[in-house]
Amino acid sequence: MDTLYVYSWLGLMLILIAIEASTISLTTIWLAAGSLVAFFLALFNVPLWIQILAFLVVSSVLLIFTRPVAVKYLKVGTHKTNLDALIGLKGLVIMDISEHTTGQVKLKGQIWSAMSKDGSSISNGSTDVVEAIEGVKLIVSK
Secondary structure (H helix, E strand, O other): HHHHHHHHHHHHHHHHHHHHHHHHHOOOOHHHHHHHHHHHHHOOOOOOOHHHHHHHHHHHHHHHHHHHHHHHHHOOOOOOOOOOOOOOOOOEEOOOOOOOOOEEEEOOOOEEEEOOOOOEEOOOOOOOOOOOEEEOOEEOOO
């Protein structure tokens, strides 16, 4: 058994896991799995070219076929921002909103420019629901 290869694959795997832990991008974890397979092959004294081939094949297959599924179900990299958290909340109209003019809505203590989602008029004093945010304007509906 060539211990250089064993320790090299083990070191590569640990480095890739550390990179994955710091980036949370679900990319290097698949390479770490490939290096784990190569590590086990090195333990059994399999020739180096087979170790490298196994690393490349396993990493590629996992990256291509399992990463999209993992990203979809783990929702990596997606989290609500402060703006996204406002969607669905109710605000108080403090300046009339009409089809042709932008009004104002008070939401969580802040005053926002607002437009009606469907172009309908919303009068002062009514409550509305935030449907979307475009730039610095709330898109609201009754």
